[in-house]
Amino acid sequence: MAYRDLKEFIARLKEAGELKEISRPVDPHLEITEIADRAVKRGGPALLFTNVTGHSMPVLINAFASRRRMELALETDNIDAIAAEIDALLTPEVPRSVLDKLKMIPVLARLQDLAPREVRSGPCQEIVRTGDASLDDLPIITCWPGDGGPYITLAQVFTRHPEKGTLNIGMYRLQKFDSRTLGMHWQRHKGGAEHYRVAEQRGERLEAAIVLGPDPAMIYASTAPLPEEVSELMLAGFLRRKPVETVKCVTVDLRVPANSQIVLEGYVEPGERRLEGPFGDHTGFYSLADMYPVFHLTAITTCRDPVYPTTVVGRPPMEDGWLGKATERIFLPLIRKTLPEVVDINLPVEGIFHNFAIVSIRKRYPGHARKVMHALWGLGQMMFTKYIIVLDEHANVHDMQEVIWRLGTATDPRRDIEIASGPTDVLDHAAAIPDFSGKLGFDATRKWPDEGYNREWPEEIVMSPEIKARVDAYWDDLGI
Ligand SMILES: Cc1cc2nc3c(=O)[nH]c(=O)nc-3n(C[C@H](O)[C@H](O)[C@H](O)COP(=O)(O)O)c2cc1C
Ligand SMILES: [Mn+2]
Known part of the structure; x- marks a missing residue:
C-alpha cells in the first residue's frame, strides 16, 4: 500500500524501530548536522526533532539513511526486486499460453500507476500564504560552519520546459538568501538548468515549485538519473504502485503532489544571478561559491502541522549514499538494456x-x-x-x-x-x-x-568441490 504522505512513512519508520524522536531543544544552526552526522556514521535511526529552536515545525532527517529505511521508503524487502520488476516490464515475454497471459496481468497492471492523476484539492494546500509568505517560517538548517547560509537540502524542484511543456523534477539544494529568495543550485547538466536555459533564450521567467515532503518514493525519484523527458512522476507512480495525485499550484502554472507537506511557489527571472555558496558538499569538501539563478517566492502552501524534511551531505558515508545505492540497483536493468x-x-x-x-x-x-x-x-x-x-x-x-x-x-x-x-x-x-x-x-x-596476449594466462586457485564437501562433513567437529 502506497504511503498516503510523509507522515505515514514516519509512522512506519517508528513502528519498525527505525525512528528516534528528539524533544530536547536543538539549534537548526549546525547542531542538527552534528547529531545527524554522528547518527548516520554509527548506523543510527532516522531522527525527528520536535523542538527546533525558534520553530514549531518538526524536522525529519536521515529518513533514508540505511538499506532497511530505503526498503521501507520504496515498500520492498529488497531493492533488487524492484530492479527485477523493471526488467520484466522492459522485456515482457511473448505470452504463449493462457497461463503466460495471466502471469502478465500484474506486470501490466503496474503500467496504470505510471501516469499521475489530477485532483482538485489536496492536503498540501490546507494553509495558503501568498503576500505574507515567508521562508523564515521554515526550520531551514545551516549545515556546516563554512556554509554561505542556511540551505534547503531535501527539496523537489518542479519546472516545465518552456517550449515542450514537459515536466522535470530534480533534487537541488537551495540557499536561503532572505525571507523571499533562494539560490537555485541546478547544475548545468541537469533538467531544471536546461529548462531555465530555454526560458532565458526566450527572455522569459521560469516558474518553479519547490516541494518539501511528498511521499518517500517521490523524494527518491527526484534524485534518480532519468533520461531527460522521462517523467519522475512516472517513476514515483511505479515505485509506490499507485499514481501520484497532483493539484494545481495557487500562483504558478504547475501541478505538484497533493500529499506534500510544504510547497514553495515562485519563479526564476532570466538573466539574474547571485553568489551561491560555499556549501559543505557530498564530496567532503566545501564547494566554492559561484553565480546561480535566484528563486523568488510567490506563495507557501502547507498541510496542517507539516513536517520539514531535510538532509546533510558531507564526507561519506552519509544519507545521500543510501539514495545513490538504491539507484545503483534500480538502474542496473536499464544499463543492461544498452x-x-x-x-x-x-x-x-x-x-x-x-x-x-x-x-x-x-x-x-x-x-x-x-x-x-x-x-x-x-x-x-x-x-x-x-x-x-x-x-x-x-x-x-x-x-x-x-x-x-x-x-x-x-x-x-x-x-x-x-x-x-x-x-x-x-x-x-x-x-x-x-x-x-x-x-x-x-x-x-x-x-x-x-x-595480443601471447603468454599463458594462469588459472585461479580454487579447491575442488569434492574436497570441500569432504571437509564440510566434519568441519564443525574440528572446533576451529
Ligand atoms: C541530497 C542531494 C542533493 C543534491 N543536490 C544537488 C544540487 O544542488 N544540484 C544539482 O544539480 N544536483 C543535485 N543533486 C543531484 C540530482 O538530484 C540528480 O543528479 C538528479 O538525477 C537530477 O535530476 P534531473 O536530471 O531531473 O535534473 C543532489 C542529490 C542529492 C541526493
Ligand atoms: Mn529529470
Whole structure:
C-alpha cells in the first residue's frame, strides 16, 4: 500500500524501530548536522526533532539513511526486486499460453500507476500564504560552519520546459538568501538548468515549485538519473504502485503532489544571478561559491502541522549514499538494456558515485572492456565517472578486497589503461578545467591471445568441490 504522505512513512519508520524522536531543544544552526552526522556514521535511526529552536515545525532527517529505511521508503524487502520488476516490464515475454497471459496481468497492471492523476484539492494546500509568505517560517538548517547560509537540502524542484511543456523534477539544494529568495543550485547538466536555459533564450521567467515532503518514493525519484523527458512522476507512480495525485499550484502554472507537506511557489527571472555558496558538499569538501539563478517566492502552501524534511551531505558515508545505492540497483536493468554484457556494477559510496565505477562483464570479443568503458562514459549521468574498472563476469564487484586483488593481478599498466576525456561533475574540484576532465579506465579482464596476449594466462586457485564437501562433513567437529 502506497504511503498516503510523509507522515505515514514516519509512522512506519517508528513502528519498525527505525525512528528516534528528539524533544530536547536543538539549534537548526549546525547542531542538527552534528547529531545527524554522528547518527548516520554509527548506523543510527532516522531522527525527528520536535523542538527546533525558534520553530514549531518538526524536522525529519536521515529518513533514508540505511538499506532497511530505503526498503521501507520504496515498500520492498529488497531493492533488487524492484530492479527485477523493471526488467520484466522492459522485456515482457511473448505470452504463449493462457497461463503466460495471466502471469502478465500484474506486470501490466503496474503500467496504470505510471501516469499521475489530477485532483482538485489536496492536503498540501490546507494553509495558503501568498503576500505574507515567508521562508523564515521554515526550520531551514545551516549545515556546516563554512556554509554561505542556511540551505534547503531535501527539496523537489518542479519546472516545465518552456517550449515542450514537459515536466522535470530534480533534487537541488537551495540557499536561503532572505525571507523571499533562494539560490537555485541546478547544475548545468541537469533538467531544471536546461529548462531555465530555454526560458532565458526566450527572455522569459521560469516558474518553479519547490516541494518539501511528498511521499518517500517521490523524494527518491527526484534524485534518480532519468533520461531527460522521462517523467519522475512516472517513476514515483511505479515505485509506490499507485499514481501520484497532483493539484494545481495557487500562483504558478504547475501541478505538484497533493500529499506534500510544504510547497514553495515562485519563479526564476532570466538573466539574474547571485553568489551561491560555499556549501559543505557530498564530496567532503566545501564547494566554492559561484553565480546561480535566484528563486523568488510567490506563495507557501502547507498541510496542517507539516513536517520539514531535510538532509546533510558531507564526507561519506552519509544519507545521500543510501539514495545513490538504491539507484545503483534500480538502474542496473536499464544499463543492461544498452549493455547486455554488464553483469553487475558497484559505485562505491566513498567514490561519491561519480568518481569510481567497478563493473563486471561477460567478455565476448577483443577490446570488449574498452567498449563498455566508453559506453558508460556516454550514458546519462554515468558520463561524470572518472575511473572505471572492468572485471570478468565471475568477479564480485562489491568486494573491494577482491577488486584490488584482481585489478593488480590482471593488468599491465602499459597495456591495460584507457585514457579519455569528457564532462565531469560540477563538484569535481580536482579537474584542471571546471566541468571537463580526464577519464581513466582499467581493463582488468583476463587478456586473450587475439588481444595480443601471447603468454599463458594462469588459472585461479580454487579447491575442488569434492574436497570441500569432504571437509564440510566434519568441519564443525574440528572446533576451529
Ligand atoms: C541530497 C542531494 C542533493 C543534491 N543536490 C544537488 C544540487 O544542488 N544540484 C544539482 O544539480 N544536483 C543535485 N543533486 C543531484 C540530482 O538530484 C540528480 O543528479 C538528479 O538525477 C537530477 O535530476 P534531473 O536530471 O531531473 O535534473 C543532489 C542529490 C542529492 C541526493
Ligand atoms: Mn529529470
